[in-house]
Amino acid sequence: MAASEFSTGCYSSELIPPHIRATLRQLHCHSSLIASSARHYQEIEAHLDSAAATMDERRRELELKEKELEIARTAVERRSLELDAREEAFELVQKKEIANMRKHMEAEKESVERNLRELEEKEEELEMLGSYIEERGIVVREKELAVEAKEKEIERISIDLKSREGELEKNLGELRAKGEGFIEETESGIHDHNNPRSLRKSFEEQPKELEISRKEMETVATSLSNTISELQAKEKQLIKVRNLIAQYTVECELKEKQLCMADRVLQDKERDLGSVQQVLEERREELVGKEKILGYLRNCLAEQSNELDLRRNEMEKITKLLSVSSSELRSKEREIAEARNSITVCNAEYELKEKQLGMVVEKLQLKEKEMCSVQHRLEECGQELESKQNLLGSLLSILDLLREKVGAKEEELGSLQKSIDEQRNQKEAGTVDGALPCESNPDSPLKETSLPYLIDDEISTAIQQSPDPAKMILDQLKESMSQIDAKKYNQTVVRKCIVTLEQLLGVSGKVSPEMEEAATRLAIAWRGYLSQAAHGTVDVLAFLLFVAAFGVGSHFEAEDTLQLVEEIAHHERAPELCRSIGLAKWIPGLIQRLSEKNMHMEAIRFTLAFKLAEKFPPNLFLLDYLEKTRIFENGNDLLESQCQALNNHLDSLKVISQRVAGFGLDPSFLNQKISNHLQELETGVGRKRSCLIATGLVIQSPLHAGATLSGNILELGSWNQQGQSNKRPKKS
Structure with a gap:
């Protein structure tokens, strides 16, 4: 602008010919047009850059949407397959359950019918047994009546026998009396031998009477023997009848016992029948419950099918939106192509303007040659021209100074670019020779600095000579942590804490329970401070070294500790710290998260440290890293x-x-x-x-x-x- 003002001011003299003045004005207009076209070109370029960036963002969004759509489609398909498999499995289980229930019900029904038939048979047997017992009772009663009649007859016969015995004794007495009388008569007849006729008569009458008596005696004896034999026969019959009665009574008792047992069996069968009926009722209730569950599951399946239909509708909507977005993207691409075509047209116009400018410059040179012919006309404005030239010299000197400053700034920019590249290379390459990356954080109690892990001779000697190095280091750390509120943590404190904890990790020895409890309290306080305030990787490294040195990792959740490990994953000792804290079984998940966060080099370090190369091949991580940086x-x-x-x-x-x-x-x-x-x-x-x-x-x-x-x-x-x-x- 200063040069243009100078040119217009320089040539605004009245001594300049009008055609040269018009040429200068035209040249000035062309230069302004070129500047405006350059600005327009830059604006178009910036607009195209922003459009390309938005197109990249839209393309990435579309890719993400497509991935999400594919994931949702696969999830829906997997869900539908699972639902189909569950429906088939449920139908099979339902059929099996119904078949089992039917078989069980049929078996129960058959057993109940069999039990009923057995009960009916038992009842029939009991009825037959009862009728038999009644018949036998009638026979027994008849036998008893016959026995009673026989006993009465025996009593009558015994009475007759007694009466006959009395008569017989009476007859015997009479016979004795007659014999005695006969003897007396004979004696008297012997004495009375004067009356032979009477004797003869008496002798003749005596045998007759004796014969009659003898006959009577024989009849009585025969009747008596007959009566005795009859009595003995009656007694034998009575004994037989009594034996039969005893047998019948025993049989009746046995039948009664069998009847009681049959009653008990019948009662047991009735109880079993009641329990079977109860089981059948329970089975019916279970079947009703299963049918209700089946109905509920069918409703759930219907709801899930409805949800699946809704998901499918949503997927169709998403596909429609994607098609619309793709059409918009194609329209945007067409717009970009048109913009590029317009840029090419502008470039052609710009080149044409440059050519025109060259022609104008040539014309200007010709005009300058013509101006040489009229130079004598410009002698009057020589002083003014000299002053303008002085002004131009000063402007040129200022321009040279500005160029020198710009060159110096560019050199500073180049050196700054080199330092930034070196820092970025160090950050990407990780810590070299045990160095920690520095992250400035004024609020952190442990300011991060790029400190080498140097062995402090005094600390090492004190730890080796101390009888209880854990207690000594814990007291030192308590004193250091007390400076958190006072904001007195500096680089020396950080180095001492880290070096001291590393020395303690190298010393073998157990930590007492009291010491572990005190270390746990300090670790919990330290972790709370890290959660509340901003912190860097050095703070996290010192905390994890403390947890590993005192063995208090079990007092913290593994997920929380792994989040801290992710912050120092670039450090070489991170795998060793994980192994010391006891996080080995969570390392696969940590490697997966590091890979998802594009921390491929850290994932490779953990993979090789824990020998998980078969599960997480390092080559794939390197190729992924190479593709991500394309x-x-x-x-x-x-x-x-x-x-x-x-x-x-x-x-x-x-x-x-x-x-x-x-x-x-x-x-x-x-x-x-x-x-x-x-x-x-x-x-x-x-x-x-x-x-x-x-x-x-x-x-x-x-x-x-x-x-x-x-x-x-x-x-x-x-x-x-x-x-x-x-x-x-x-x-x-």
Whole structure:
């Protein structure tokens, strides 16, 4: 603007011819048009950059939406398959349950019918037994009546016998009396021998009477013997009848006992029948409950099918939205293509303007030659011209000073860029020789500094000579932690804490329960401070060293401790601390989270430290890291940012090479990948340089970045060749 004002002011004299003045005005208009077109070009370029960024964001969003849609579709399909499998399994279980219930019910029914038939048979047997007992009772009663009749007859016969015995005794008495009388008569007849006729008569009458008596005696004896024999027969019959009665009574008692037992069995059967009926009722209730559950499950299946239909409708809506978004994306791409076409048109117009400007400059040179012919007319304005020239010299000197300042600023920018690249390389490459990355945090009690793990001779000697090093270190840490509220924690305190805890980890010995309790209280307070205040990785490292040294890791949740481990995952001692704290079984989940957070190098370190290479192959992590750092080239990006991106990608390749060498991995699997990336980067660098040369712009930072980029490519190419040469002897 100063030059234009100077030119207009310089040529505004009345001595300048009108056509030259018009040419200058036209030249000034062309320059303003060129400046405005340049500004318009820059605005269009910025707009295209923003449009490209928004398009990238929309594309990423669409990719995420597509992934989410695919995940949702797979989840819905998996859910539908699970529902189908559950329905089939439920139908099979239902059929089996119903079949089992039917079989069980049929078996129960058969058993009940069998029991009923047995009960009916038992009842029939009992009825037959009762009728038999009644018949036998009638027979027994008849026998008893017959026995009673026989007993009465025997009593009558015995009475007759007694009466006959009395008569017989009476007859015997009479016979004795008659015999005595006969004897007396005979004696008297002997004495009375004077009366022979009477004697003769008496003798004749006596045998007759004796014969009659004898006959009577014989009849009585026969009747008596008959009566006795009859009596004996009656007694025998009576004994037989009594024996039969006894047998009948025994049989009746047995039958009564059998009847009682049958009654008991019948009662038991009735109880069993009642229990069976109760079981049947319970089975019916269970069947009703199962039917209710079946209905509930069917309702649930219907609801889930409805939800599935809703999900499908949502998926259809999402697909429609995606189609709409894709159409919008295509329209945006068409707009971008149109914008690029307009940019090409603007570039053509700009080139045309430049050509016109060149022609104007040529005309101006011709006009200057013509001005030489009229120079004598300008002698009058020589003084004014000299003053203007002095002003121009001062402006040029100011411009030179500004250029020198700009050059110095560019040099400072280059050095600052180098330092930033070095810091980024150190950050990506992790800690080298046990160094910690520095993160400034004024609120943290442990300010992070890049401190080497140097062995303090005094601390080491004190720990080795102390009878109870754990107590000594715990007292020292309590004193150090007491400075948290006073904000007196400095770098020396951090170094002493870390070095002291490392020395304590190297000393073998048990921690007493009292010491462990005190350490637990201090660790809980320390963890609470870390949760409340902002902290850095050095604070976390010191805390985890304290937990591992005193063995108080069991007092904290593993998930909380793993979150702290993620913050120091770049540190070389992180796997050892996890092993000391007792987090070995949670390491696979930690590796998975590190991979999801694109912390691939840290994931490789934990994988190799815990020998999980089969589950988490390090090669896949390296390839993923290589793919994540790939450059998404955009022709509309600024040259400086593109060169910086190329340089960053080369730094990533250098980090991979350092990690492969540091982890002791075989670099052969990355040779082809790195070769492809080198070819892409070389073509990218050539394209950027050609763009720089074509534009004719002299920008120090991008060219410096391009030089650094070439150096990085050469260095990485030499490493790749070295890896291939190292691979050949292994094969041989």
